[in-house]
Amino acid sequence: MQTLTTRSKVASNKKMTFVEKLYLPAIMGGMALTLKHFFKKKVTIQYPEQKREFAPVFRGQHVLKRDENGAERCTACGLCAVACPAEAITMTAAERKPGEEALYREEKYASVYEINMLRCIFCGLCEEACPKEAIFLTDRMVDTDYVRKNFIYGKDKLVDPLNNPIDVSKRETRETREFKTHPEFTHNKLNTKSLK
Numbered sequence: 001m002q003t004l005t006t007r008s009k010v011a012s013n014k015k016m017t018f019v020e021k022l023y024l025p026a027i028m029g030g031m032a033l034t035l036k037h038f039f040k041k042k043v044t045i046q047y048p049e050q051k052r053e054f055a056p057v058f059r060g061q062h063v064l065k066r067d068e069n070g071a072e073r074c075t076a077c078g079l080c081a082v083a084c085p086a087e088a089i090t091m092t093a094a095e096r097k098p099g100e101e102a103l104y105r106e107e108k109y110a111s112v113y114e115i116n117m118l119r120c121i122f123c124g125l126c127e128e129a130c131p132k133e134a135i136f137l138t139d140r141m142v143d144t145d146y147v148r149k150n151f152i153y154g155k156d157k158l159v160d161p162l163n164n165p166i167d168v169s170k171r172e173t174r175e176t177r178e179f180k181t182h183p184e185f186t187h188n189k190l191n192t193k194s195l196k
């Protein structure tokens, strides 16, 4: 039968010599290789005590940002959920009541906002879709756990801490803001239409 590729190799049935049957040369060769690597610079690190610096484009755990007055920016428009290819985001919208202006920037806000971190593929499309600069992916790792339900992150884990805001300046750049508001791009026209 004709093979489809040229990658297959014919197995060698050559008889082993007496020395080869002792396996000593192979063992010594293996030991020499191990010894060679013993004195080389290690490529592994002692995680979690030691941590590597992430690339600026790394996308980790999300944050729901607040505005400069501490009010939540998210208006529960649902565009992030629609953009999410993994269907990882769910939310419930609620109407802001009088007196809650300091808590929520818009008249509509997300009373429930959840991301299933087991579904999320950290693609960043939610961040790109958000017209309110409310959701960002950060350089934080999602914690490990043994229980699946603990990977559903609610607002308690997602909303920016008031006293210790997460720095997203590397991602909230002038270029990204221009990209989101540029009138020529179709996604901005769509966003504007769906928000009306």
Ligand code: SF4
Binding pocket: 080, 083, 084, 085, 086, 087, 088, 089, 115, 119, 120, 121, 122, 123, 124, 125, 126, 127
């Ligand atoms: S990063 Fe991608 S997969 Fe994760 S929630 Fe956002 S859009 Fe969905």
Ligand code: SF4
Binding pocket: 073, 074, 075, 076, 077, 078, 079, 080, 081, 091, 129, 130, 131, 132, 133, 134, 135
């Ligand atoms: S796209 Fe932004 S404003 Fe809209 S629901 Fe998602 S995080 Fe909130």
